[in-house]
Amino acid sequence: MSTSSDGGNDQIMARMRALLEESSTEEYDWSSITRETTFEEIGIDSLSILDLLYDVDQEFGVPLEASEVIDLRTLGEFADLLVERQKA
Amino acid sequence: MKRRVAVTGLGMASAIGLEEETVWERLMAGRGGIGEISLLDTTGYRVSIGAEVDSEEVSSRLSAMGRRSIDRALDLAMIAGDSALRQSGLIDGEPPYEPQDVAVIFGSGVGSAESHHTAFTAFAKRGVRGLRPTTVPKCMYNAISSGLSLQYRLVGTNYMVVSACTSATNAIGAAARMIRDGYADTVLCGGAEGFFDPFFYGVWNNLGVLSTLPDPETACRPFDADRAGCVLGEGAGALVLEARDVAERRGARIRGEIAGYGESSDAKHRTSPSAAGQARAMRQALEEAAVEPSDLAVVNAPGTATEANDECESRSIREVLGDAASRVPVCAHKSYFGHTLGASGALETITTLLSLEHRTLPPNLNLERPDPACGGIDLVGAESREIHSPWAMKNSFGFGGGNGVLIVRGPDGE
Numbered sequence: 001m002s003t004s005s006d007g008g009n010d011q012i013m014a015r016m017r018a019l020l021e022e023s024s025t026e027e028y029d030w031s032s033i034t035r036e037t038t039f040e041e042i043g044i045d046s047l048s049i050l051d052l053l054y055d056v057d058q059e060f061g062v063p064l065e066a067s068e069v070i071d072l073r074t075l076g077e078f079a080d081l082l083v084e085r086q087k088a
Numbered sequence: 089m090k091r092r093v094a095v096t097g098l099g100m101a102s103a104i105g106l107e108e109e110t111v112w113e114r115l116m117a118g119r120g121g122i123g124e125i126s127l128l129d130t131t132g133y134r135v136s137i138g139a140e141v142d143s144e145e146v147s148s149r150l151s152a153m154g155r156r157s158i159d160r161a162l163d164l165a166m167i168a169g170d171s172a173l174r175q176s177g178l179i180d181g182e183p184p185y186e187p188q189d190v191a192v193i194f195g196s197g198v199g200s201a202e203s204h205h206t207a208f209t210a211f212a213k214r215g216v217r218g219l220r221p222t223t224v225p226k227c228m229y230n231a232i233s234s235g236l237s238l239q240y241r242l243v244g245t246n247y248m249v250v251s252a253c254t255s256a257t258n259a260i261g262a263a264a265r266m267i268r269d270g271y272a273d274t275v276l277c278g279g280a281e282g283f284f285d286p287f288f289y290g291v292w293n294n295l296g297v298l299s300t301l302p303d304p305e306t307a308c309r310p311f312d313a314d315r316a317g318c319v320l321g322e323g324a325g326a327l328v329l330e331a332r333d334v335a336e337r338r339g340a341r342i343r344g345e346i347a348g349y350g351e352s353s354d355a356k357h358r359t360s361p362s363a364a365g366q367a368r369a370m371r372q373a374l375e376e377a378a379v380e381p382s383d384l385a386v387v388n389a390p391g392t393a394t395e396a397n398d399e400c401e402s403r404s405i406r407e408v409l410g411d412a413a414s415r416v417p418v419c420a421h422k423s424y425f426g427h428t429l430g431a432s433g434a435l436e437t438i439t440t441l442l443s444l445e446h447r448t449l450p451p452n453l454n455l456e457r458p459d460p461a462c463g464g465i466d467l468v469g470a471e472s473r474e475i476h477s478p479w480a481m482k483n484s485f486g487f488g489g490g491n492g493v494l495i496v497r498g499p500d501g502e
Contacts, residue, residue: 025157026156047225051221054220055220
């Protein structure tokens with residue numbers, strides 16, 4: 001899987017950052033998130049991932065199932081999956 | 089099958105503390121938990137006071153439990169439940185825990201107010217697209233009981249009792265009956281409320297039963313002639329109930345017993361109480377415990393500080409206790425906790441147990457001029473009192489006409 005840090009992936013990370021900042025109730029410095037930031041660090045657990053997937057579907061038009069992302073650890077891995085699905 | 093029901097764990101999240109020792113110290117020092125509301129902007133509201141749980145302490149306890157805040161009522165229930173389970177010795181160390189055959193029966197009159205408010209706000213702003221998927225599991229009433237079950241892997245049944253201000257007392261009563269009749273050995277029970285949001289506080293603001301007295305420290309005055317209504321409070325109380333023989337076999341510390349339970353409905357009015365309905369529940373509870381009114385060390389009353397409620401329950405106490413009414417002290421702990429609605433029965437049952445254990449009744453706050461309309465009962469005043477009997481009655485009477493009464497036995501009640 002691509003781990004490129006340019007082009008569409010960077011744009012996706014920026015949109016993800018804006019989306020998390022708007023929707024999360026966690027106190028976090030959202031400007032500091034990177035591809036290496038983990039879901040755990042930003043307070044995304046097995047319950048709140050459902051909200052994140054819903055928000056992502058609204059924002060990107062890409063429906064993802066919780067079972068597809070359950071093993072992903074970082075936002076970068078998540079962004080890669082999004083890019084892959086957008087291309088599909 | 090009739091088994092004795094022991095209390096082996098107590099836990100609280102309240103405006104006068106999250107630790108049992110702190111709560112008892114505040115009770116004995118006569119330091120209540122009512123202040124100006126900080127959890128919402130009360131501009132434009134007629135009242136602006138309430139009994140809030142310290143939010144920094146809540147965050148710190150949740151963090152120590154490895155949890156993030158989900159909903160205020162659930163958060164407070166988790167803290168109280170965690171304390172009760174640890175004190176009972178059923179939980180030790182960090183998750184993951186081994187599954188245990190423990191049931192969870194909790195009460196709440198309001199449920200997940202914070203989650204409802206978040207969802208309403210999002211819906212008003214973005215329409216149906218604003219309603220995120222977790223709105224359902226967060227807003228369901230049993231978010232509280234199922235949250236406790238999930239966190240501690242308690243595999244007995246879990247459900248909620250919803251009966252306004254009687255919720256927690258009904259939950260404790262139902263739990264005690266389950267154990268008494270052999271359907272469960274151990275039940276985590278209690279009640280939780282976290283409702284300081286603009287909508288819920290607003291509807292109570294407009295109901296006209298909240299005290300408009302300006303000084304938070306003296307605004308809640310149960311049974312006082314100058315009382316002006318109740319003051320809302322948030323909080324949670326949790327008790328681990330256990331079959332006494334099971335608790336003794338494992339060497340658990342026994343904090344007391346639930347010896348009797350009575351319940352009834354007024355079937356008369358949605359918000360006005362009925363002394364007859366209350367009296368029926370009180371008599372049932374005394375009969376089940378085989379306790380005479382003169383045996384009671386205390387009646388822990390609802391004492392909401394509304395004009396109608398205090399007068400009505402004075403009447404039902406006089407009616408049931410008869411000649412003993414003038415000699416059995418009456419406590420009203422909402423002067424400390426505020427009215428925690430569906431959690432009040434749990435918090436006040438716990439303070440009743442603590443009173444029996446310490447053989448001391450903490451003072452009632454702000455009872456300076458007992459209302460003659462509440463006469464004929466022995467109201468505890470500004471001084472604490474020693475007690476010499478192991479028996480207590482805890483009453484809860486709620487909107488909707490539901491009445492729940494527990495007879496509680498102290499730890500030295502042999």
